[in-house]
Amino acid sequence: MASNMISPDYVPSDDEDFMNPNMQEFFRQRLIEWKSDLLRESDQTLQNMQTSSGQEADIGDRASVESERSLELRTRDRERKLITKIDSALRRLESSEFGYCEDTGEPIGVRRLIARPIATMSIEAQERHERMEKTHSGD
Numbered sequence: 001m002a003s004n005m006i007s008p009d010y011v012p013s014d015d016e017d018f019m020n021p022n023m024q025e026f027f028r029q030r031l032i033e034w035k036s037d038l039l040r041e042s043d044q045t046l047q048n049m050q051t052s053s054g055q056e057a058d059i060g061d062r063a064s065v066e067s068e069r070s071l072e073l074r075t076r077d078r079e080r081k082l083i084t085k086i087d088s089a090l091r092r093l094e095s096s097e098f099g100y101c102e103d104t105g106e107p108i109g110v111r112r113l114i115a116r117p118i119a120t121m122s123i124e125a126q127e128r129h130e131r132m133e134k135t136h137s138g139d
Contacts, residue, residue, distance in 0.1 A: 006022050006025050006026060006029075010022060010026060011026070011114070012026055012027075012110045012114065013110060014109075014110050018110075019099045019100075019107075023099075023110075024098070027093060027098065027099070027113065027117055028090065028093050030117055031086050031089050031093070031118075032090070034086060034117070035083055035086045035087070038079045038082060038086075039083070041079065042076055042079060042080075045072055049069065049072075082118070085118040086118060089117060092120075099113055101120070101122040103122070103125035103128075103129070104125055106122055107122075108120075108121070108122050109122060109123070
């Protein structure tokens with residue numbers, strides 16, 4: 001599929017047809033860029049972990065390094081899950097399902113997609129879903 005050339009200052013709005021080719025290309029580029037940034041950060045983390053010796057003499061230093069490493073790995077795990085969601089959003093773009101609520105089939109809304117391009121539900125459906133989870137969580 002050939003990429004559409006869109007103006008670098010283009011921002012989707014509610015005034016245009018929902019998920020028109022420009023809007024689709026805007027979100028495609030945004031998702032690809034986000035994924036590239038996450039992968040670059042991940043590569044940097046791996047390089048840093050491989051170059052740090054882990055042989056700090058002081059037990060406090062060693063504990064600090066292990067704590068930082070643990071936090072870094074948790075962050076990377078969250079980012080790995082985020083990359084999976086980005087890939088899923090890109091597949092939805094290809095199949096023309098992107099931007100539509102998986103619950104109601106209605107458009108999610110341009111502002112919500114700009115804020116969270118991996119969103120799969122409208123705000124209303126998401127809130128309903130979260131209320132149901134709270135109700136059924138046994139709290």
